[in-house]
Amino acid sequence: MGTGEVALERAVGRALDRWPTAGLAVAVVRPGEPTWFHCHGVSDMTTGSPVTADTVFRVGSLTKTFTAVAVMQLWEEGRIDLDAPADDYLSTIRLRPVRPGLGPATVRNLLTHTSGVGYWLRLSDLLRPVAGAGVEARRVQPLGVYYRRGIPREVQPGTKWVYSNHGFAALGVPSHQVGCSRLTGG
Structure with missing residues (x-):
């Protein structure tokens, strides 16, 4: 050694x-x-x-740091506009307003937890708090499947701060429009 x-x-x-x-x-x-x-x-x-080399750990919010760094690298390269609607860059997931009149959430809103996306994806998630906000640790679905109905936006973007795992999950999904597949190693 x-x-x-x-x-x-x-x-x-x-x-x-x-x-x-x-x-x-x-x-x-x-x-x-x-x-x-x-x-x-x-x-x-x-x-x-x-614990062995094959042990799987939940990484929790550590991925937010890596996702934010990758998004900011894309911004530095001029490949992404932080103030553009996030849906312009999302290929398989949509941010779905729950009522008319809500403006679009920007990439910056997703990065700063001000997108209008709540902590819980669906009300039924409140009944399963041990599972980690609706995802069971042993049965994780691909994000495109999990978010197939879109990610609900409940509040006008930029008006309220709410910690949002779902907003960062959307940022981490590969997009062919800006070459974000490097965010996931693809």
């Missing part, structure tokens, strides 16, 4: 001392290949199954 790997393991140890956890996996990836990987703890507390 090289000095860099030793330093990484020490850093993981310090993090675990400060924020104990049941299990974690840390990797360093260079040109598409993991060059260092460290597992700790269990992936399932009831069975005691250890």
